[in-house]
Amino acid sequence: MNAFRLVVVGAGISGMTAALMARRAGADVTVATFGFGGMQLSQGTIDVLDVPRPLDGMAALPATHPYHTITADSIREGAKALAEYVPLRGTVEESTTFPTALGSLRRTALYPESMAAGAVRKGDGDRHYVIVGISGLKDFYPRLVAENLCGLNIQARAAAVELAAPGDTALAYSRTLKEPGAAEGLGRKLAEIAEPGEYVGIPAVVREAEWKRIQSACPNPVFQIPLPPPSIPGLEMNERLREACSQQRIRMFLNSKAVGLVAEGSRVTAVKVAVAGATKEVPADYVIYAAGGLDSGAIELDSHRELHDTVFGLPVAHENELLHGDFWGEPQPLYAAGLNVDEQMRPTGEKGPVYTNLYAVGDMLAGAYRAREKSGEGIAIGSAAQAVASIMRSEA
Ligand SMILES: Cc1cc2nc3c(=O)[nH]c(=O)nc-3n(C[C@H](O)[C@H](O)[C@H](O)COP(=O)(O)OP(=O)(O)OC[C@H]3O[C@@H](n4cnc5c(N)ncnc54)[C@H](O)[C@@H]3O)c2cc1C
Structure with missing residues (x-):
């Protein structure tokens, strides 16, 4: 046939x-x-x-x-x-809630693994977040995110890492972090910043493969927070x-x-x-x-x-x-x-x-x-x- x-x-x-x-x-x-x-x-x-x-x-x-x-x-x-x-x-049966780049909360059904550790669930009240910005990246202000999360009774503080890229967009940082060793380097910087037990939120500037490399160099759970478009996860x-x-x-x-x-x-x-x-x-x-x-x-x-x-x-x-x-x-x-x-x-x-x-x-x-x-x-x-x-x- x-x-x-x-x-x-x-x-x-x-x-x-x-x-x-x-x-x-x-x-x-x-x-x-x-x-x-x-x-x-x-x-x-x-x-x-x-x-x-x-x-x-x-x-x-x-x-x-x-x-x-x-x-x-x-x-x-x-x-x-x-x-x-x-x-x-995730599942289409039940929404999961994540922090946004403004420090509010947003529901979704399915999400990439690189966002998973950011899930905010009832009963996680003792969890501490550190929201880490990247110097030079536009559209992500870690203090704003952390302060707004605190306003929602989520314990969060802000920090930043120095990282140069040939531009101030997620696309520019995404290219930079694809370079050999760059993602692991960011992971090591995050490890220095994070206190034991803290969950580390970073702007979503990498694809899943690079997120895994970042995570491999940081003992704390690292998660990506979506940015305004163009979006790397999209x-x-x-x-x-x-x-x-x-x-x-x-x-x-x-x-x-x-x-x-x-x-x-x-x-x-x-x-x-x-x-x-x-x-x-x-x-x-x-x-x-x-x-x-x-x-x-x-x-x-x-x-x-x-x-x-x-x-x-x-x-x-x-x-x-x-x-x-x-x-x-x-x-x-x-x-x-x-x-x-x-x-x-x-x-x-x-x-x-x-x-x-x-x-x-x-x-x-x-x-x-x-x-x-x-x-x-x-x-x-x-x-x-x-x-x-x-x-x-x-x-x-
Ligand atoms: C500002 C904004 C915010 C949104 N926020 C959300 C949200 O938070 N959550 C949510 O679930 N949804 C949201 N949506 C909606 C969501 O983006 C769409 O529902 C989804 O992307 C639709 O997918 P689609 O495949 O139907 O259409 P599209 O993604 O638009 O794809 C259609 C494709 O067909 C092409 N095309 C058009 N005409 C022709 C033609 N004549 N011949 C050949 N190709 C053609 C187009 O160029 C395009 O590539 C938002 C939309 C907007 C605009």
């Missing part, structure tokens, strides 16, 4: 999770993507919902929220699939998924914009992709539309305040009022604009699914305030898993 052909549009977390899951299930997968997705800007963690037990919290969301269509099992499946390529700790997650796609022999059309489709009746037969000055028709038995919605420009608001799906012309669902005047208040309804989908993740119009073999995932879906709810990554991996499961049922 020939493998079925899946075309995925977009290589953010939803597109790559779907591509890898479908490939694992035997599909011949092509991904067309251009630009950067949200992952490089993210913390390198997976948020499902900003409540202590995310999957239990889904039921309380408004009726139009995608978590009423995406099942808890799909989120579990998406997380399992992701974990095959990106080593993550970049590493993106690199690992891209690498996995390449290893799994997923065809990647980079810098290639999907610009339309070819259909026979209600079935899509090809995706039109703009490549090197021409438009190529990529044949498809199934299409997963993972182009990121409003944030990535796949959905646009025109000067008449009309919303459009710029790639496939699908109907965009939205509230009547797109923007309200209270810019410091509730999130703008515009942010929740997107595609309505059925339980198979197929975009729907007034008469049901627009195409029988076109699926939409991640930020393409309507009804969520992702940044505020901390739901974007959970929606991405859950909808990807649910779309691939629907395709596999069609193939059975």
